[in-house]
Amino acid sequence: MTQLADLDTPAALLDAPRLDRAIGRMQQRMDTLGVALRPHVKTAKCLEVARRQRAAGARGITVSTLKEAQEFFAAGFDDITYAVGLAPQRIGAAFDLVRRGCRLKVVVDSLAAAAALAEAARREDASEGLRPEVLVEIDTDGHRAGVAPEAPLLIEIGRMLGDAGLLAGVMTHCGASYECRGAAALEAMAEQERARCVRAAERLREAGLPCPIVSVGSTPTALFARSLPGVTEVRAGVYVFYDLVMAGLGVCAPEDIALSILSTVIGHQPDRGWVLTDGGWMAMSRDRGTQAQALDQGYGLVCDEAGGVLEGWIVNQANQEHGIVEHRGGPAAAGDVQRRFPIGTRLRVLPNHACATAAQHADYAVVEGQAVKARWPRFSGW
Ligand SMILES: Cc1ncc(COP(=O)(O)O)c(C=O)c1O
Numbered sequence: 001m002t003q004l005a006d007l008d009t010p011a012a013l014l015d016a017p018r019l020d021r022a023i024g025r026m027q028q029r030m031d032t033l034g035v036a037l038r039p040h041v042k043t044a045k046c047l048e049v050a051r052r053q054r055a056a057g058a059r060g061i062t063v064s065t066l067k068e069a070q071e072f073f074a075a076g077f078d079d080i081t082y083a084v085g086l087a088p089q090r091i092g093a094a095f096d097l098v099r100r101g102c103r104l105k106v107v108v109d110s111l112a113a114a115a116a117l118a119e120a121a122r123r124e125d126a127s128e129g130l131r132p133e134v135l136v137e138i139d140t141d142g143h144r145a146g147v148a149p150e151a152p153l154l155i156e157i158g159r160m161l162g163d164a165g166l167l168a169g170v171m172t173h174c175g176a177s178y179e180c181r182g183a184a185a186l187e188a189m190a191e192q193e194r195a196r197c198v199r200a201a202e203r204l205r206e207a208g209l210p211c212p213i214v215s216v217g218s219t220p221t222a223l224f225a226r227s228l229p230g231v232t233e234v235r236a237g238v239y240v241f242y243d244l245v246m247a248g249l250g251v252c253a254p255e256d257i258a259l260s261i262l263s264t265v266i267g268h269q270p271d272r273g274w275v276l277t278d279g280g281w282m283a284m285s286r287d288r289g290t291q292a293q294a295l296d297q298g299y300g301l302v303c304d305e306a307g308g309v310l311e312g313w314i315v316n317q318a319n320q321e322h323g324i325v326e327h328r329g330g331p332a333a334a335g336d337v338q339r340r341f342p343i344g345t346r347l348r349v350l351p352n353h354a355c356a357t358a359a360q361h362a363d364y365a366v367v368e369g370q371a372v373k374a375r376w377p378r379f380s381g382w
Contacts, residue, residue: 098132261348285357313325
């Protein structure tokens, strides 16, 4: 069997026990709250990971590209929500998935997009085609897309979709949860996400329109919600690996993070306290998500080869193929870096943003202790 020591670097490692614990924790939480979990598979973009989520009880998946939808559908996942506003040129591909038997849900937040879908549905009807279900995106936090829950536009979009037999419900993603500080703020944001999305659903129903699906979710709000009355499903994604941004929010500990980048020490600048590795930004991504948090983790938090956090050591700078590992306390705190990290030393680096770091790699080396159990491929592209 392959061992960690046999792997070339940089390599994306997936710690199998941590992955399973993360999947179990979120599923148990959703079971307790009485809602379905529809994981966002854009973090891992990996069939094996999604199969583990499904085996643990997840119902359906969420995707961020139609490429993911096509890949997962081909592998037997047939209940898919494409949770990015549907661009006009993708309507044909969406209908094609439905025609092939996929229970596809798509998202709109404008009359123009709703009208284009209604028009496509009318054309399909002429040739006895099926149609995707449509969710109206609700803006519950001013963060990104969506219609305000109280806006007259919500009912106008609902009517247009309803008349075409397309309306299936509402969805929201509370991205502002990533800016919350402290448990109380996260709990309040989770309740805001729930209440505003449920309110939008009630308005549609009061207007005589169908709204069976009420879909909310981000990892922080999913884990901090106290109760979810009115919600039918939660879409959480990054929980499957966690990352340093989640650790900075208090959603997990660094020791829960399942994804890390195995790197090799290739040089030193002893006077500056620098350790050079082959894990630059091509391996870590350029994401600096912890920069805005209380503890800036640079390009990643350094661990030993077995995954134990090396307190104070971070990838503080990154070139394309060079990582510069430094101690937070500067050269004085770093000590004799050549002795501590000889050339050839292997390190694991925990990422700021798992989705971005994973996207730099073609596959995962799935590890349990020192053993590499499998290589799991991941998708990329659109
Ligand atoms: C629309 C949508 N739903 C759900 C999620 C999952 O959020 P998280 O990764 O915080 O769990 C995302 C993440 O970006 C998203 O964009």
